[in-house]
Amino acid sequence: MIFCNNFIKEVILLLIEIIPDKCDFCGCCVGVCPEDAIELKEAEIKIIEKLCTNCSKCVWSCPIEVLKFNSNKIALEKV
Amino acid sequence: MKNEYDIIVVGAGPAGSIASKFASEKGISVLMLEKDRDVGYPVRCGEAVSLAGVEEFVKPDPKWIAAEITKFSFISPDKTEVIIPFDGKGIILERKIFDYELANLAAQNGTEILTRTYVNGLILENNKVCGVKYEFRGKQHQIKSKIVIGADGVESRVGRWGGLKTHSDFRDMESGIQITAANINVDPNTCYFYWGSEYAPQGYLWIFPKGNKLANIGLAITGDIGKKKSAISFLNEFMNNYFPNSPILSSVAGGIPFTPTLKKIVNPGIMLVGDAARQINPLSGGGIISGMIGGSIAGKVAADAIISNDLNKIYDYEILWRERLGKRHEMFNRIKNGIYKFSDEKYNQIAHSLVDLPDEKRTLGNVAKKAVINNPSLLIDVAKVFLK
Numbered sequence: 207m208i209f210c211n212n213f214i215k216e217v218i219l220l221l222i223e224i225i226p227d228k229c230d231f232c233g234c235c236v237g238v239c240p241e242d243a244i245e246l247k248e249a250e251i252k253i254i255e256k257l258c259t260n261c262s263k264c265v266w267s268c269p270i271e272v273l274k275f276n277s278n279k280i281a282l283e284k285v
Numbered sequence: 286m287k288n289e290y291d292i293i294v295v296g297a298g299p300a301g302s303i304a305s306k307f308a309s310e311k312g313i314s315v316l317m318l319e320k321d322r323d324v325g326y327p328v329r330c331g332e333a334v335s336l337a338g339v340e341e342f343v344k345p346d347p348k349w350i351a352a353e354i355t356k357f358s359f360i361s362p363d364k365t366e367v368i369i370p371f372d373g374k375g376i377i378l379e380r381k382i383f384d385y386e387l388a389n390l391a392a393q394n395g396t397e398i399l400t401r402t403y404v405n406g407l408i409l410e411n412n413k414v415c416g417v418k419y420e421f422r423g424k425q426h427q428i429k430s431k432i433v434i435g436a437d438g439v440e441s442r443v444g445r446w447g448g449l450k451t452h453s454d455f456r457d458m459e460s461g462i463q464i465t466a467a468n469i470n471v472d473p474n475t476c477y478f479y480w481g482s483e484y485a486p487q488g489y490l491w492i493f494p495k496g497n498k499l500a501n502i503g504l505a506i507t508g509d510i511g512k513k514k515s516a517i518s519f520l521n522e523f524m525n526n527y528f529p530n531s532p533i534l535s536s537v538a539g540g541i542p543f544t545p546t547l548k549k550i551v552n553p554g555i556m557l558v559g560d561a562a563r564q565i566n567p568l569s570g571g572g573i574i575s576g577m578i579g580g581s582i583a584g585k586v587a588a589d590a591i592i593s594n595d596l597n598k599i600y601d602y603e604i605l606w607r608e609r610l611g612k613r614h615e616m617f618n619r620i621k622n623g624i625y626k627f628s629d630e631k632y633n634q635i636a637h638s639l640v641d642l643p644d645e646k647r648t649l650g651n652v653a654k655k656a657v658i659n660n661p662s663l664l665i666d667v668a669k670v671f672l673k
């Protein structure tokens with residue numbers, strides 16, 4: 207999502223964060239992701255940035271608070 | 286390994302192993318792929334099943350039975366306890382050993398098995414699934430098959446790639462967390478269920494004994510509750526309040542889709558079984574037996590389709606599953622919707638009325654009947670399920 211005026215472009219990036227050390231790789235987040243934006247291997251999880259819409263359903267479904275919605279990642283870029 | 290198989294099964298849980306076993310015993314070639322290093326580990330399960338359900342598929346063996354269950358205990362929010370004898374026998378499994386045994390059964394019938402194999406796509410030709418793409422030891426591979434059976438659990442992506450809608454609404458996905466703890470002084474033959482907002486709103490908390498004072502203690506809540514408070518916070522509070530001095534031997538998280546089976550579980554060249562197909566009992570959250578039933582039907586149907594050289598026959602699986610358990614799960618789901626969102630007062634009221642009943646009238650059917658007494662349409666479902 208991009209908002210743009212003459213000088214500033216607001217770029218909303220991937221706002222969902224995973225804390226990999228805490229993750230149990232249980233798959234709840236994958237099961238609820240409507241965009242198929244989460245990949246889960248044996249002990250590796252990642253969000254596919256181009257597919258994620260930051261809807262946060264994965265955050266709400268995580269039993270152990272591994273996923274977080276981080277609004278601080280909204281970046282402002284000069285244009 | 287061959288270049289091509291009749292059937293590739295993705296996922297070596299109970300549903301996948303039983304599907305493989307039933308398919309390979311008909312003499313066709315089956316490859317089962319598992320993303321984890323070990324079949325059956327990590328265990329993401331409360332491990333409670335009915336003995337009769339297991340006996341349909343495998344002869345009981347003490348090496349994978351941790352405890353025998355003869356009673357249920359329901360604990361309401363005001364701590365009223367209702368004990369109900371179990372009509373039959375339940376067991377608490379050692380899933381690590383049990384899952385190995387099921388995979389071994391499949392192997393003995395000719396299934397080839399490869400672990401640490403991450404399936405990351407499907408081979409599609411003319412909109413028909415005809416194989417999988419996978420990563421093994423850092424290298425990409427492809428292997429063809431006539432049919433792919435997706436047994437890849439709650440996180441199933443195989444179905445999505447095959448054109449089946451597998452994702453669950455976050456309000457229907459129960460996020461579960463469980464520990465196995467020591468020094469838990471409970472009756473070793475009773476499964477305990479705690480209800481209410483303190484323990485697990487829109488879900489329940491369980492204590493399943495595993496012998497030698499060990500027990501699985503866990504709970505599941507929906508994503509709707511998880512918005513405000515996570516499952517791990519509920520469990521930590523419970524343990525601090527009830528078992529503050531019990532060492533925790535292991536901890537595991539997992540998702541339980543409390544929904545009826547997906548509308549479509551078959552597409553050209555692909556079938557889904559177990560959690561991937563949402564074949565879990567939506568009332569109890571139990572998925573082992575129903576997954577094995579789904580797997581057995583799928584395995585047999587897939588093998589018959591290959592032997593008769595008519596792959597359209599795989600659609601029979603949807604019909605057979607629906608007849609065997611699918612319709613029943615839809616009823617369970619309606620009952621669940623009537624029970625899981627009760628207020629604490631309602632749970633207390635039900636518990637009080639059951640405690641007053643004589644022992645012989647305390648049955649699961651009566652519990653369900655009391656629970657939905659104010660909802661006549663649900664009473665019909667309860668009667669169909671419990672009061673036959």
